[in-house]
Amino acid sequence: MRLPADAVLPEVSSLKGPLSCLNEARYGIVWGAAGAGRACYEAALEYALERTQFDRPIASFQIQQQKLAEMVLEVNRATLVAIHLGRMKDAGTLRPEHVSLGKLGNVNGALEIARNARQVLGANGVTLEYPVIRHMNNLESVVTYExxxxVHALVIGGAVTGIQAFR
Ligand SMILES: Cc1cc2nc3c(=O)[nH]c(=O)nc-3n(C[C@H](O)[C@H](O)[C@H](O)COP(=O)(O)OP(=O)(O)OC[C@H]3O[C@@H](n4cnc5c(N)ncnc54)[C@H](O)[C@@H]3O)c2cc1C
Incomplete structure (x- = not known):
């Protein structure tokens, strides 16, 4: 089947149309990953305050607090990146390389949060009773799609060096 060039996206006749759609979807992932990370952090914080071992909430142990601190740092970093990219988008200055920075950084960061959160939940971290393992599995696939x-690392590498390495 042959479609006229502007059948799907009117007034667009090249790959620019589909590529701009992908850029929009990837921008959405910047926010989605920040949200998944936040959900994992909040589940871990709630659990750490409720779960007691040796007559104390596990949130009172320094090593658990370190994990929570690392998680909340990343939640805030990812959210600020998403807000910043959103402002650039509104200003019309957002480029695909910026979206690559946001997608790669926020997905990697959310996975790191999910791994920490999963440990705070102990064995419960691998059950579907809590949201963490679901987000973790989902994030593993987000590493690959969009x-x-x-490839995002190569886009960033190309932007900083001026040399394209993926071909
Ligand atoms: C859950 C899920 C949903 C998806 N949904 C969609 C969808 O809706 N629409 C759609 O079109 N696709 C979708 N995909 C497909 C996804 O976009 C592809 O899986 C992805 O682009 C990688 O392609 P591939 O699997 O063929 O791997 P390959 O291209 O074979 O890559 C394999 C590995 O080699 C690396 N690699 C490839 N080329 C280079 C290079 N030039 N330099 C360095 N490393 C390289 C890749 O990074 C990867 O690690 C989805 C995938 C998943 C997991």
Missing amino acids: GTAD
Whole structure:
């Protein structure tokens, strides 16, 4: 079947149309990953305050607090990146390389949060009773779709060096 060039996206006649759609979807992932990370952090915080071992909530142990601190740092970093990219989008200055920075960084960061959160939940971390393992599995697939982590790294590498390495 042959479709006229503007059948799907009117007034667009090249790959620019589909590529701009992908850029929009990837921008959405920047926010989605920040949200998944936040959900994992909040589940871990709630659990750490409720779960007691040796007559104390596990949130009172320094090593658990370190994990929570690392999680909340990343939640805030990812959210600020998403807000910043959103402002650039509104200003019309957002480029695909910026979206690559946001997608790669926020997905990697959310996975790191999910891994920490899963540990705070102990064995419960691998059950579907809590949201963490679901987000973790989902994030593993987000690493691959909408541009693999490798390809986003190459886009960033190309932007900083001026040398394209993926071909
Ligand atoms: C859950 C899920 C949903 C998806 N949904 C969609 C969808 O809705 N629409 C759609 O079109 N696709 C979708 N995909 C497909 C996804 O976009 C592809 O899986 C992805 O682009 C990688 O392609 P591939 O699997 O063929 O791997 P390959 O291209 O074979 O890549 C394999 C590995 O080699 C690396 N690699 C490839 N080329 C290079 C290079 N030049 N330099 C360095 N490393 C390289 C990749 O990063 C990857 O790690 C989905 C995938 C998943 C997992």
